[in-house]
Amino acid sequence: MPDANEALHIALAHQERHQYDQAICAFTEAIALKSGFAEAYYGRGNAYEAKGLYELAIADYTKVLEFSPKEAAAHFNRALVYAKTGNRPQAIADYTEAIRLDPQYAKAYYNRGLVHFKLGQFEAAIADLTAAIRLDPKDADAYVSRGLSHAEQGELERAIADYDEAIRVNPQHAKAYGNRANAYEHLGDHRRAIADYAEVISLNPKDAKAFCNRAVAYLHLEQFDLAIADYTEAIRLNPKHARAYYARGIVYSKKHQIDRALADYDEALRLDPRIVDAYVCRALAKSAKGDREGALEDYAEAIKLDARYAKAYYHRGVLYGMEGHMDWAIADYTQLILLQPDNAKAYCHRGVLFARKKDWDKAVADYQEAIRIDPRYAMAYYNRGLVHAVRGRYKEAAADLTQTIRLTPAFVLAYYNRALIYERLGKRSLARADRDKARRLEEDKAQKAKHKTDSAAAAPVSPAASKA
DSSP: OOHHHHHHEEEEEEEETOOHHHHHHHHHHHHHHTTTTTHHHHHHHHHHHHHOOHHHHHHHHHHHHHTTTTHHHHHHHEEEEEEEETOOHHHOOOOOOOOOOOOOOOOHHHHHHHHHHHHHHHHHHHHHHHHHHHHHHTTTHHHHHHHHHHTTTHHHHHHHHHHHHHHHTTOOOHHHHHHHHHHHTTTTOOOHHHHHHHHHHHHOTTOEEEHHHHHHHHHHHTOOOHHHHHHHHHHHHHHHHHHHHHHHHHHHTTTTHHHHHHHHHHHHHOTTOOOHHHHHHHHHHHHHTTTTHHHHHHHHHHHHHOOOOHHHHHHHHHHHTTTTOOOHHHHHHHHHHHHOTOOOOOOOOOOHHHHHHTOHHHHHHHHHHHHHHHHTTTHOOOOOHHHHTTTHHHHHHEEEEEHHHHHHHOHHHHHHHHHHHHHHHHHHHHHHHHHHHHHHHHHHOOOOOOOOHHHHHSOOHHHHHHHH
């Protein structure tokens, strides 16, 4: 029969080979042979943790601390387990004690920083991660985590600086490239983001998420074919990636390839019927194909899944309005306003419907609210001006159309309508000036369209394009 030390060595050998059940038996035997055998409790705690038996692991680490209260590593390991079980306050307490016992314990600072991050305590996280970096300047993970903390605070330049340092320390750190790409995306620097996502892909060609992220960047640059190629690769890597189908459907919609978009939305919803956005996007695609009933079914499904989903009410309201169901459209815009009281567009759209119903007071009230929310909302001034004109309030109408023109100087209809108002006010020279201006704008627009067409016709055709 082996003695306690021999049993410990047998247990450690099993543990090294990831034979955790045999290791636990041997550690237990060592503990039975030697009372207060801290090293055996510690090893068994590690084995329990590896098997996900967290309560038993905590009990063993606690035993170690009974026998060796100044064992910083036991506090550290117990903190790791507390963090895994979601007991973050106790994890912080143990990391703090480990640091008190060993002020140079870089990993304790690092892991306490991660817990602070998960609690949304970003300043505390940054302080801990900075301490970890001071103690171990070559820990690329610490730079990445501190970068994330800076990013959560909106300090994207600082975040990028940390990701730069992580990449300098470890040029193969895929997460650093990915996070830096995300930061560039938020700054609107899509080309740099694409370059970093390409690095992630080169390091891990099977990273479907990286392909999806790069596709988003391509989409921002309106490089639709490249976006589709990336989503297609993500789907090849993960055929059950519902959101990749959904996102590719959006790109097909932008390319006006509605049948392909519909096929992708269908597949996305087959894989995950809870993607609310996909119902709305499919409804828009169905509307484009003239499938009004199908669109309404999708909007209803989206609202059923999320009764507070504002986008569904907005688009259904637009469809109802186009179909002449004004009361239903008004009800949807009203619900949208309840959900988003500062949505100027919702007030303006509802105002148009009230105007179509000749409910002038309600229409004007909605336009005024839209203008209060967004004083630069040209269409709200324009529509209010039209209502004033219908009601014979020509001075107010002229003022609103003038403000519309100030905000959108190339708005042809605003000039034509203001010309009509000036006629009613007897200001014929001003009316002529507005009509002349409207004609010049129309001529300029026609010339630009002709020039664009001529330029396209004169452009050289590449051999590839000619072959196609």
